[in-house]
Amino acid sequence: MSRKDRTPSDSRPRGLSNSADKPYTVSQLSAKIETAIKDSFPTKVRVIAEISSVTNRTHYYFTLKDENATISAVLFASAARKQSSPPEHGQKVIASGKLEYYAPSGRLSLIVDKLEPVGVGDLEQRYKALCDDLRARGWFDPLTKQPLPIFPRSIAIITSATGAALQDVLDTAAKRCPAVNMLIIDARVQGEQAKGQIENAINKLSEQHSKLGIDAIILTRGGGSLEDLWAFNEPVVAKAIHECAIPIVAAIGHETDTTIAELVADERAATPTQAAMKLIPDRAALSEQLHALTCRLSREISTQLTHEEARLNRLVTSGPLANPQRLIDPQRTRLDTLKIQIHSVIRHIQSAKAGEIDTLAIRLSKHQPAAVQAQRQEHIHALHQRLTRSMHTRLRSMSASLDAAQRELNAIGPRQVLGRGYSLTTTKTGSVVRSTKDLKSGDSLTTHLSDGTVTSVIDGKKVTERTKPKKAPPQPSLFNHKEGQD
Amino acid sequence: MPKKSKDQPRYEDLVEQIETLVENIESGELGLEESIKGYEEGTRLIKQARAILDQAKQRVESLNLEESSD
Numbered sequence: 001m002s003r004k005d006r007t008p009s010d011s012r013p014r015g016l017s018n019s020a021d022k023p024y025t026v027s028q029l030s031a032k033i034e035t036a037i038k039d040s041f042p043t044k045v046r047v048i049a050e051i052s053s054v055t056n057r058t059h060y061y062f063t064l065k066d067e068n069a070t071i072s073a074v075l076f077a078s079a080a081r082k083q084s085s086p087p088e089h090g091q092k093v094i095a096s097g098k099l100e101y102y103a104p105s106g107r108l109s110l111i112v113d114k115l116e117p118v119g120v121g122d123l124e125q126r127y128k129a130l131c132d133d134l135r136a137r138g139w140f141d142p143l144t145k146q147p148l149p150i151f152p153r154s155i156a157i158i159t160s161a162t163g164a165a166l167q168d169v170l171d172t173a174a175k176r177c178p179a180v181n182m183l184i185i186d187a188r189v190q191g192e193q194a195k196g197q198i199e200n201a202i203n204k205l206s207e208q209h210s211k212l213g214i215d216a217i218i219l220t221r222g223g224g225s226l227e228d229l230w231a232f233n234e235p236v237v238a239k240a241i242h243e244c245a246i247p248i249v250a251a252i253g254h255e256t257d258t259t260i261a262e263l264v265a266d267e268r269a270a271t272p273t274q275a276a277m278k279l280i281p282d283r284a285a286l287s288e289q290l291h292a293l294t295c296r297l298s299r300e301i302s303t304q305l306t307h308e309e310a311r312l313n314r315l316v317t318s319g320p321l322a323n324p325q326r327l328i329d330p331q332r333t334r335l336d337t338l339k340i341q342i343h344s345v346i347r348h349i350q351s352a353k354a355g356e357i358d359t360l361a362i363r364l365s366k367h368q369p370a371a372v373q374a375q376r377q378e379h380i381h382a383l384h385q386r387l388t389r390s391m392h393t394r395l396r397s398m399s400a401s402l403d404a405a406q407r408e409l410n411a412i413g414p415r416q417v418l419g420r421g422y423s424l425t426t427t428k429t430g431s432v433v434r435s436t437k438d439l440k441s442g443d444s445l446t447t448h449l450s451d452g453t454v455t456s457v458i459d460g461k462k463v464t465e466r467t468k469p470k471k472a473p474p475q476p477s478l479f480n481h482k483e484g485q486d
Numbered sequence: 487m488p489k490k491s492k493d494q495p496r497y498e499d500l501v502e503q504i505e506t507l508v509e510n511i512e513s514g515e516l517g518l519e520e521s522i523k524g525y526e527e528g529t530r531l532i533k534q535a536r537a538i539l540d541q542a543k544q545r546v547e548s549l550n551l552e553e554s555s556d
Binding site: 149150151153156161170173174177178179180181182183184185186200201204205212281283286287289290293294296297298300301304305308 | 497522532538551
């Protein structure tokens with residue numbers, strides 16, 4: 001029978017009416033009580049009470065009381081860890097849990113799984129006031145937010161090392177991209193120490209992010225009550241987030257909870273998994289992007305290559321390269337013309353030079369020693385001939401002159417005179433006797449006559465002086481050859 | 487400490503370089519030889535980026551900030 005079906009009368013333990021007849025054993029009674037309690041109360045009850053007599057051995061044992069009643073309560077360690085703060089004496093709370101009757105000690109206890117401090121209204125007021133303050137400072141302004149890295153090398157996760165949130169983040173990271181390294185910073189995420197540890201973790205990571213190679217932070221914890229999450233509404237945590245040098249993604253509690261930390265953070269995520277997804281790139285997507293880049297690169301280069309190839313082909317199949325002969329022919333003709341011109345010029349130069357050379361050769365040959373010698377000999381020979389010739393001429397001329405003189409001499413000579421009757425007397429020495437004074441007695445004289453000579457000696461001397469003729473008529477000269485006597 | 491990661495080129499930097507190379511080649515302002523050089527460099531960078539992506543095992547470490555704060 002379900003709890004819903006029971007009426008209040010049904011809730012009485014069955015068989016109670018028989019108890020007067022037959023006594024129960026304690027165990028039976030205990031069992032009956034346990035059943036009655038289970039049947040009478042819902043699985044979870046909430047009770048408003050004040051805590052007292054707290055004892056802390058592994059688990060928390062305390063009393064819940066009000067003015068008129070008390071009831072034992074226990075907060076087991078597993079549940080205590082989820083509490084933002086441990087139960088304290090005098091604290092007013094709403095305790096949630098189930099009622100349990102423990103037969104061995106005959107004790108009824110509330111097994112508490114959640115303690116909510118009474119006075120939540122205060123927290124909400126504080127939250128609103130802080131929100132207004134930080135909003136006014138511009139800490140929620142999207143412009144102050146840092147962009148998330150596209151591909152962080154390492155991400156630090158600030159969370160409880162034992163929480164489910166961490167596992168969600170790690171699982172997501174492993175699935176999306178194992179290349180991103182994860183660095184876990186264990187911190188209390190609820191309770192009194194939480195705000196200090198979170199603030200410290202953020203500040204340290206901000207200082208050392210470069211040294212640690214961290215590009216972003218995930219700040220996360222699972223769901224809980226406003227009190228559980230309260231550390232994330234603390235001004236010190238908000239300040240640390242605001243001043244952090246690297247971007248922070250915050251995912252605190254359930255989607256419906258919004259903490260100050262999330263509002264100040266550079267990015268808010270609904271869940272730890274979403275926080276991981278925001279920061280950790282999807283390997284498949286990135287791989288696809290790389291593939292696209294590879295394709296673009298390959299396509300572009302092959303387009304360019306094809307284009308260049310086509311250009312080359314066009315050059316080869318059209319234009320001058322297609323018919324190189326057309327390019328060559330005019331040049332060849334020009335070359336031929338030039339060749340002819342050059343040959344002609346060369347010939348001209350050659351012949352001119354050849355003439356010069358011949359002249360020079362002749363001039364040179366003339367200066368050869370043998371030629372010079374021959375020339376000189378020839379010259380001498382010519383001179384000799386001229387000399388001989390002129391000598392002969394001269395001699396002949398002289399001979400003719402002599403002959404003429406001879407003939408003249410002969411014409412006027414003594415012989416011719418002697419022929420006419422005259423004689424010539426000479427002394428023994430041959431000298432002509434011109435005066436009587438040259439002679440003396442005894443001298444031998446030779447008298448030349450026309451037909452011979454007579455030698456005589458003077459035996460006496462008698463000189464008869466010739467009288468000088470007075471004006472005698474001119475007599476013909478003895479040797480006047482002009483008269484033409486011969 | 488994940489110090490090794492600091493020596494590696496950043497993935498974003500690699501991708502940015504590749505994108506610049508691709509854009510340069512696509513602009514058509516490069517000569518063929520420069521394009522081919524760009525292509526080779528791009529291919530090399532893509533390989534490097536892919537190697538980062540394909541890192542098979544995630545490194546997960548715990549950091550004690552009190553110890554590391556020296």
